[in-house]
Amino acid sequence: xxxxxxxxxxxxxKNGYAxxxxxxxxxxxxxxxxxxxxxxxxxxxxxxxxxxxxYAGVDFLPMLVSKAAQIATxxxxxxxxxxxxxxxxxxxxRAGFTSIMRDASKLPYGENVAEVRKVVExxxxxxxxxxxxxxxxxxxxxHVVVSDREAAMSDPDECARFAEDGGxxxxxxxxxxxxxxxxxxxxxxxxxxxxxxxxxxxxxVLHGASGIPxxxxxxAVESGICKINIDTExxxxxxxxxxxxxxxxxxxxxxxKVFGPCIDAMQAVVERKIExxxxxxxx
Ligand code: 13P
Numbered sequence: 016x017x018x019x020x021x022x023x024x025x026x027x028x029k030n031g032y033a034x035x036x037x038x039x040x041x042x043x044x045x046x047x048x049x050x051x052x053x054x055x056x057x058x059x060x061x062x063x064x065x066x067x068x069x070y071a072g073v074d075f076l077p078m079l080v081s082k083a084a085q086i087a088t089x090x091x092x093x094x095x096x097x098x099x100x101x102x103x104x105x106x107x108x109r110a111g112f113t114s115i116m117r118d119a120s121k122l123p124y125g126e127n128v129a130e131v132r133k134v135v136e137x138x139x140x141x142x143x144x145x146x147x148x149x150x151x152x153x154x155x156x157x158h159v160v161v162s163d164r165e166a167a168m169s170d171p172d173e174c175a176r177f178a179e180d181g182g183x184x185x186x187x188x189x190x191x192x193x194x195x196x197x198x199x200x201x202x203x204x205x206x207x208x209x210x211x212x213x214x215x216x217x218x219x220v221l222h223g224a225s226g227i228p229x230x231x232x233x234x235a236v237e238s239g240i241c242k243i244n245i246d247t248e249x250x251x252x253x254x255x256x257x258x259x260x261x262x263x264x265x266x267x268x269x270x271x272k273v274f275g276p277c278i279d280a281m282q283a284v285v286e287r288k289i290e291x292x293x294x295x296x297x298x
Contacts (some may be wrong), residue, residue: 016085020092020114020242021144021184023058024218027241032293033221036060036094037285038246039076040067043274044253045083047281052089055286055295059089060114061094062244065103065159077110094146096244097159104134108141116146116187118159123148124173131181146242149177150189152222156246159194166193171210178215183293185242186211187220194223195247201227205238212239220244224288225251232291245288249281256280 023034039061061080068076077093084091094114095107096210104115115138116229119130131147138145149175152159153166169188188211190204204275212219218241224232224249233245256277260267267273289295 016087016090017081017111017113017143018058018090018092019144020060020094020146021216022032023060023090023092024144024185024241025296026058026297027216028239030297031236032297033236033243034058034060034294035285035292036062036096036242036244037249037288038062038064038096038244039080039217040056040070041076042079043278044249044281045080047249047278048285049083049087049091050278051282051285051289052091052298053087054282055289056089056133056298057289057296058091058296058298059285059294060092060094060242062246063107064096064157065099068103074110077107077112081111097156098123098134101130101133105137107109108138108143112143114144114149117183118148118187120148120151120187121161124177126259128177128180131183135182138222144184146185146220147177147181147183148186148187148189148222149174151250152187152189152192152194154194154223156160156194156222161194168204168207168281169211171207171214174211175214178217183217185218185220186215187222190221192221192227193224195225197226201231203227203231203235205234208235208238208240218242229291236293243288243292245285248284250282250286252280 097118117134119127149170220242
């Protein structure tokens with residue numbers, strides 16, 4: 016069933032687990048996410064980035080994901096990941112999104128607040144919750160590319176002020192997490208996360224969770240993270256499985272035969288994450 020992310024994240028916050036937010040670009044990834052969520056009886060967010068909208072069409076991909084959410088037997092929210100501007104937000108609201116991120120974290124503090132407030136006003140008018148970010152998460156996620164030099168950890172006091180000034184519903188934090196594959200072993204700054212948690216009452220979001228060791232994810236959930244974003248590990252499962260299959264079956268030209276094992280591999284990734292996030296059985 017299609018729901019907003021607010022009800023999902025508030026329940027997660029109350030009961031000490033995190034909801035998985037998984038990125039999609041197409042039919043097969045969407046199927047893998049929904050199948051995993053149903054197999055594990057877990058609520059999920061299906062995320063669409065501006066890059067995915069550009070690739071698959073601003074009408075087509077949301078329509079496909081909305082339908083998948085409506086017929087799913089578990090709660091599913093459709094989320095705009097890293098919303099780049101007001102115009103994209105409006106077209107996503109029109110397309111039926113039930114959760115919006117406006118990422119203006121590259122702007123100076125006052126401009127970030129102003130951009131987020133503008134989005135909060137329209138989203139809240141139609142009952143849609145908003146995620147915002149402060150600090151800068153490193154790495155590359157679609158159009159959001161942040162070099163090591165530009166990456167900046169979220170400051171706990173600034174997080175508190177931002178949540179107050181912005182009036183949004185969920186806060187994405189930069190605590191040593193990065194989008195894409197990590198270069199070395201990621202080390203989340205748990206003291207920083209605890210300090211943010213103490214000062215901010217709304218649900219906290221962890222981006223760039225692909226490649227973070229399970230023990231750190233568990234600790235992040237125990238320290239108050241309520242939404243965890245995964246993209247890279249799903250893509251990796253998709254493409255590696257496809258490469259493997261086509262290498263072993265070079266004459267196969269039926270896309271359904273090629274994509275079948277890819278969907279299974281992506282579903283396995285999502286199911287594993289759901290277990291680690293402790294959201295299995297929460298639907
Ligand atoms: P990864 O690609 O590192 O899994 O991050 C996904 C993400 O944070 C989307 O916003």
